Amino acid sequence: MARPSDTKTRIQAAARELFLAQGVRNTSLKQISDRLGITKPALYYHFASRDDLVRSILQPFMDELEAFVAGREPTDARRLLDDYFDLVWRHREVFMIILNDPATLAALDLVDRIWEWRRRLAALLLGPDPSAAARIRATVAFGGMSDCVVEHRALPFEEVKSVAVGAALAALAA
CATH class of the missing domain: 1.10.357 (Tetracycline Repressor; domain 2)
Structure with missing residues (x-):
């Protein structure tokens, strides 16, 4: 099982890739969670919103x-x-x-x-x-x-x- 910090880092890496490829506004949290094979609630555990995730990057x-x-x-x-x-x-x-x-x-x-x-x-x-x-x-x-x-x-x-x-x-x- 991944530690929360590992999951958080993985979420940021996947989000960074998608943001670079298609822009922030065109990237949904669902796309990020799907890319990682995690649920949206798991993503929300680490980041309250897309803006929160963007800020963290x-x-x-x-x-x-x-x-x-x-x-x-x-x-x-x-x-x-x-x-x-x-x-x-x-x-x-x-x-x-x-x-x-x-x-x-x-x-x-x-x-x-x-x-x-x-x-x-x-x-x-x-x-x-x-x-x-x-x-x-x-x-x-x-x-x-x-x-x-x-x-x-x-x-x-x-x-x-x-x-x-x-x-x-x-x-x-x-």
């Missing part, structure tokens, strides 16, 4: 990003961008789930948190009173790197990181 990324932003002191741009790239690469499946179904962010009230993290990251790069042009370049830098981890996920990590961080630095310096 997104939460490790959100926690790590929050710790990343909160624990940083202003530093050189390359180091911050290198570390940010590593973080988003580790969580690229979460980015893909969000891109497949961006309404998920709104439904879970995460949009404002994402923008706040971006503003805080830009402040670490640019200081307390950056120009509009500098803020725009920071948006391009962070957004471009985030897009690269999704679009080029099949390429080797070091190749994508090297080019993406270099391009982000170039955007900041332009």
